[in-house]
Amino acid sequence: xxxxxxxxxxxxxxxxxxxxxxxxxxxxxxxxxxxxxxxxxxxxxxxxxxxxxxxxxxxxxxxxxxxxxxxxxxxxxxxxxxxxxxxxxxxxxxxxxxxxxxx
Numbered sequence: 001x002x003x004x005x006x007x008x009x010x011x012x013x014x015x016x017x018x019x020x021x022x023x024x025x026x027x028x029x030x031x032x033x034x035x036x037x038x039x040x041x042x043x044x045x046x047x048x049x050x051x052x053x054x055x056x057x058x059x060x061x062x063x064x065x066x067x068x069x070x071x072x073x074x075x076x077x078x079x080x081x082x083x084x085x086x087x088x089x090x091x092x093x094x095x096x097x098x099x100x101x102x103x
Contacts, residue, residue: 032072035062035087037103046085050103059085 033051041047049062057065066074066085073088073095087097 032070033065034072035074035097035100037101038097039103046097048103049085049097056103 033053033055035049036052037050038046039048039050039056047059049057049059051057051071062071062074063076063083063085065071066076067083073090075086075088076083077086078084085097087095093099
C-alpha cells in the first residue's frame with residue numbers, strides 16, 4: 001500500500017478552501033442576505049442580527065431564515081438541547097458573529 005502524504009493532502013484542502021472562500025465572499029447568491037452586525041445582551045449573548053439590507057432580526061426570526069437558507073454564511077446546529085445560529089466555519093475570525101460590530 002503506497003504511503004500517503006498527509007501534509008500535502010491537507011495543504012491541497014486548505015488551498016481549495018481558500019479559493020472557495022474568495023469566490024463565495026464576492027457574491028451572496030440567490031438573494032441571500034448577509035449578517036453585518038449583532039446585538040448582545042448584558043451577558044454577551046447574541047440576541048438580534050442586522051443584515052446588509054438593513055433589516056433587524058430577532059433571534060427566532062434569524063434562526064428560521066437561516067434554516068431556510070435565506071442568510072448567507074450562516075449555519076444552524078443543535079447543541080445544549082436547542083438550535084443555535086453560528087457563522088460558517090471558514091477560518092476568518094473577523095466575520096464570526098461574535099466579532100461583528102454592534103448595532
